[in-house]
Amino acid sequence: MVILWILIAFMILAAIVAVEAKGLLSTVISVGAAGLILSVIFMMLGAPDLAITQVVVEVLCLVLLIRAAVMREDSTLESPPNRFVIAIGLIGCGILLTSVYFAFQSMNGFGQPLMHLADQYLQNGLEKTGAANYVMAVLLDFRAYDTIGEATVIFGSIIGVYAILRKIGKYKHEGNDLNR
Amino acid sequence: MKGMTLIVKQVTKLVIGFILLYSAYIILYGHLSPGGGFVGGVMLACGFILLVLAYGKDFVNSMISDESLKGWDCFGALAFLVLALIGYALGGYFAENFLSKGENYHLISGGFIPIANIAIGIKVGACMAGAFVGLTIFHLSKDTSSESHML
Numbered sequence: 001m002v003i004l005w006i007l008i009a010f011m012i013l014a015a016i017v018a019v020e021a022k023g024l025l026s027t028v029i030s031v032g033a034a035g036l037i038l039s040v041i042f043m044m045l046g047a048p049d050l051a052i053t054q055v056v057v058e059v060l061c062l063v064l065l066i067r068a069a070v071m072r073e074d075s076t077l078e079s080p081p082n083r084f085v086i087a088i089g090l091i092g093c094g095i096l097l098t099s100v101y102f103a104f105q106s107m108n109g110f111g112q113p114l115m116h117l118a119d120q121y122l123q124n125g126l127e128k129t130g131a132a133n134y135v136m137a138v139l140l141d142f143r144a145y146d147t148i149g150e151a152t153v154i155f156g157s158i159i160g161v162y163a164i165l166r167k168i169g170k171y172k173h174e175g176n177d178l179n180r
Numbered sequence: 181m182k183g184m185t186l187i188v189k190q191v192t193k194l195v196i197g198f199i200l201l202y203s204a205y206i207i208l209y210g211h212l213s214p215g216g217g218f219v220g221g222v223m224l225a226c227g228f229i230l231l232v233l234a235y236g237k238d239f240v241n242s243m244i245s246d247e248s249l250k251g252w253d254c255f256g257a258l259a260f261l262v263l264a265l266i267g268y269a270l271g272g273y274f275a276e277n278f279l280s281k282g283e284n285y286h287l288i289s290g291g292f293i294p295i296a297n298i299a300i301g302i303k304v305g306a307c308m309a310g311a312f313v314g315l316t317i318f319h320l321s322k323d324t325s326s327e328s329h330m331l
Contacts, residue, residue: 014226024292048214057223060308063229068315130281131211131290139216140293144275148264151303155257158307162250165314 002043011037024070032062049135183236192234199227204326211290217297221304228309237317249310255301263296 011034018030035058042051108114121138131137139147183189207220232240267276282289 037263042280052214052219053222056219056226060229060312063226063233064312064315067233067312075318115321126284127239127294129277129290130284131293132285133211133213133216135214136211136216136290136293140211140296141275141277141291144264144296147300148260148275149302151257151260154304154307155212155253158253158311161311 004041006175007041007044008035011041025066028062028065028070031065032058051135183239184234188234190268192230196227196230197228199223199230203227203301203305207297208294209287210297211293212287217300218304220297221301221306222308224301224305225308225312228305229312232312232317244309246310246313249306249313252302252306253310256299256306259299260296260303263292263299267292 014030014034014037018027018034021027021030035054039051039054039058042048042054121142124135125134125137125142126132129137129141131141185214203220203223203226206215206223207217210216210220228240228244258302264275268274268276270278277291277293279291279295281291288294
């Protein structure tokens, strides 16, 4: 458990560095460090599915960030610290942390969930679905409807990416003088 | 659009087969071990991105074009939906696991879960690769004078 706290402290440190760093590349590297530590924490808590997903998506997002944001132009932002905004942020964080503290007092301990539906999944998952990986049994059998919804969300967002970042109509040519 | 140096190209040539093989393993064995369609699909997209970054857009475009990426994206989503609808037609409710469960802990088990994993893997891989292409390459298509050194 001590290792967990050390890892969490390192993650918070990486997040602070990511916010405070001057260059965009250092920010991206710090975000990558935080994500890697998060995947190690997932692995320690016994969630290998989440750990693999975290690592892979983190790598993809970092490559996308570096290629799409960092290497395009130097967009370091220099702005003086606004005291009012910082004070509002600190007060908001304090209110949030206090309410979270009191909310967690009424919850069960770690590993004892409030809902008992998961127990049913764990007891009957193998014989009802035939899938040895219970995460997949829940994702694609018990909760397949939700998974179809998630696939639809990804599909719609990618259609949005294609629609905004398309080649056709992006640059000025005959019969198209609205775009740049 | 000319890719990176010789070292990167050689390392990519050595590694890309293992990346694609591992992503196929993750997708196919998703119902037995940690992994699944989403993770395997993202790994497929990572292999694609590695190829694009190392060898340039033109080399990859000769194998997989942007249009076929869109096509694979739509194919994966539609395959998953059709699978769920077949369950509705045969079993009575949406996304019913209509195939037989098979023998536990074997590759052919879990009913339609492996097939749905393959569909999701194709869909996620194609759409992540498409997002990469859209975010990084489309804007280079016209004015390559100032930014062509990046790829």
